[in-house]
Amino acid sequence: MTKRKWYKGPPPHVGWWNASLMNDPRAWRWWNGRHWSTSAKANYSHYEAFRAANASYMGTAEIEWSDYYPANARVPRIDPSKGESK
DSSP, X not given: OOOOXXXXXXXXXXXXXXXXXXXXXXXXXXXXXXXXXXXXXXXXXXXXXXXXXXXXXXXXXXOEEEOOOOTTOSSOOEETTTTEEO
């Protein structure tokens, strides 16, 4: 596996991103165009994962994101400006 590159600031578009305070490759957050959600991980119960519907108390400056997206993701990543999957 290649090392992931982590970025600061907002990601390019709305969607699920591998995003974390400490570059955790297992943490996923929803970016709604204004703020991040709390994190969710694959091993979370449905109660824990539901927290991702809530806004994170951490700001955009504290959370870093990676453009990694698994080929077998449950949902495709769609760039709204292009209307296509990445």
